[in-house]
Amino acid sequence: MSYIQGFNRKQAVLIPETIEQLIAENNPVRFIDAFVNSQDVVALGFKDIRFNKNGRPPFHPKDLLKLYIYGYLNKIRSSRALEKECIRNVELMWLIKGLVPDHNTISNFRRDNPKSIKKVFRATVNIAKNLDLIGGVLLAGDGTKLRAQNSKKNNYNQKKIDRHIAYIETKLAQYCNALETADGDKKKVIETKIAKQNKHKKQYQAIEKQLKQTGEKQFSSSDPEARQLVIRGVVTEVCYNVQSTVDHKHKIPIDYDLTNNNDKHAMTSMVENAIEIVGNNTFDAVFDKGYYTAEQIHKSQKTWKLTTHVLCSITLLLMLPDxxxxxxxxxxxxxxxxxxxxxxxxxxxxxxxxxxxxxxxxxxxxxxxxxxxxxxxxxxxxxxxxxxxxxxAEALDINKNNISKNPEIYAQRQAIVEHPFGTMKRQWGFDHIMTKKTKERASADVGFIFIAYNLKRIMNSIGIDRLIKHIILFWLEIGIKKRLNKLLKSFEHLKKLTVYFIENASPKSTTKQIAYF
Structure with missing residues (x-):
């Protein structure tokens, strides 16, 4: 029986294939390349834009941005894993032209540019808007918890500190009593244990002092801004809460934010950002019971004139006989x-x-x-x-009437806003934060997750060929507009200069100056 055979590794090739020939025309890396090349990295605020005068020049931010977007689209988030892929992955070789940045350079790029990464996400939203993938009629908001790089063991509150100190005090009392009757080597062992417990006690007292100084209720030693939050029921985890607003038309997220609080006070900022992004305040805003706060609903209705559909958290029943x-x-x-x-x-x-x-x-x-x-x-x-x-109370009555009159609107919430979270956490395995130490660094990781999701969604909806043509035409249009603006500015400057000479010149020389200009 014969089998399909591969090529002979030792066979010389007269006309070798180029890397360009190995990448198909509809390969997603071509869209990543066109998308990143269309971005103005200086305007986006990425660091290391210009080359250093001395020493080795840095990698261009566009190359590192391409590397990260490709990685997140292919479920690769680790800087060390991305470094390996640069050597063995043909698509990446084509995308960043054979560059192999080390893992520290890759990691530092994500760490140092959280705000710029958020702007790149906004660029994906703008592409979706230009392609009419965002309806702006019905928006749903929700939050999901992503585990932080911090265990429960290394998360402390006052109650936990008191419990630990009380345990240490008990152990110290036991050791002191044993020390009175001990001698020789046994005495040294007990003294070592006492020193160890006193060291732990000082550590807990230092954490307690920090809690009092900052006014925070929790402290996490590995990731200081991560908090222990309720995941479901009574289950808790040290994590961050990712807030997202999603448009109903193609389930495309238009905004995200990383917090270390619950959902209760997040609604107004989400709504305000959504109005700015969509460009209108005529949409229906749908949120689940975690966002049911009277003041937030009131502000959304009165300040921004929105139609809210927020599910009531509990039915407020009094303890009545009947x-x-x-x-x-x-x-x-x-x-x-x-x-x-x-x-x-x-x-x-x-x-x-x-x-x-x-x-x-x-x-x-x-x-x-x-x-x-x-x-x-x-x-x-x-x-x-x-x-x-x-x-x-009036705002809550209006909200209640909105839900009772149009129950089919709220019924769509789950399919709209939980669709992206399901893809990110279950299909892609992005259920935790890769970075640690500060919420800002964690937001960079979340930003790349949302960029990858939006680009994937847009590619599946439109097709890569059409997307590349759209980006080329769009940036040609932008370039033409910029040139026209420069010409208009030059014309205005020339006009002002002419008027100045006419007004300030002597009668004899005016004719010559006008003729010159």
Missing amino acids: KAYKLVKFIYNKAQDTYCCPAGETLKTNGNWYNKRVYRVKQYKTKNCKLCPVKNDCTKAKYQRIIERHEF
Whole structure:
């Protein structure tokens, strides 16, 4: 039986193939090359733009950017792994023209340019907008947790520190008691253990001092800005929270942000950025129950006039004898600023605002409550039922009506915003942060993940050939506009100069100056 045979490694080749011939016309590396070449790295703020006068010249930022984008698109994030690929990967040899930067250079590029990487991500969003891949009609926001380079063991809070110090104090007391009766070698062993425990105690006290000075509730020794957050239920992990806003049309993320907090106070900044990126405030904003904060919903509606669809985190039920008299059964009259209870009584307010733990509230009540025949079914209070309405209640009512009137809009949330997270974390395995020490460095890693996702999504939607043509035409247009602007500026300058000479010249020489210009 015969098999397909490969070429003879020792056979001389008269006309060898070039690397250009080994890369197909529709290979994704050609799009990466065109995309990065179209970027103005000086405007984006990348470091090491110009060559040094002395010593070896640095690598161009475009080459390192191409290397990283290729790596993330092919599930390679390690700087050492990328260094190896530069030697053995034909596609990378073509892409960065045979350059082999060492792993420190590769790693430092990602570490030093988090803001510029964010701008490259914005460039991918602009391409999607120019190709009409972003609808700007329905946007969904959500967050996902990515594990940091910091174990739970190296994450501390005051409660954990107190527990450790209490344990050390107990051990020290035991060792001191044993030391009184010990002698010889045994005494030396105990003294060594006491010194070890005192050393640990000083370390915990130093961490405690740092917590008090900074006012932070947690401290992580490996990655200082990482925090222990709830992943699901009661499961926690030391991680970062990645916030993302995704357009519904092609599931393309238009914005991302890295935080070390939960979702509760992230909505307004996400909405504000989305309005700037999309260019309108007429879209529907969809968020899950983690973002249900009255003040955030109020600001989104009043400041930016958005239609919000934020799922209520809990149904606010009072401990009532009968569910027929729960709060939602009390009808609010906006014109008269009163409530009508299920028994038909009108609850009024004195108009005063009372400061509660989070918001200000008005109180609504009626004297007839004492004599009401269903009082015992309505409340367990001794005298009367009091309804409290906080200052952002109207915004929550509007949000509730939006969801009840258009339930199909909120039903799309999961398919829109969790689609990119599923691809990144499950298919690509990007469920953790590669870098450590500061949130800024971690954001560079996340930025490359989102750049890779957007480029992959755009390539799958449009096709590589069309994309390359689009980039070439787009930047030709930009170049023509720049040249026209330069000509217009030159013309304006010439015009001002002519006027100046006419106004300041003597009558005899004016004619000559005009003729000269």
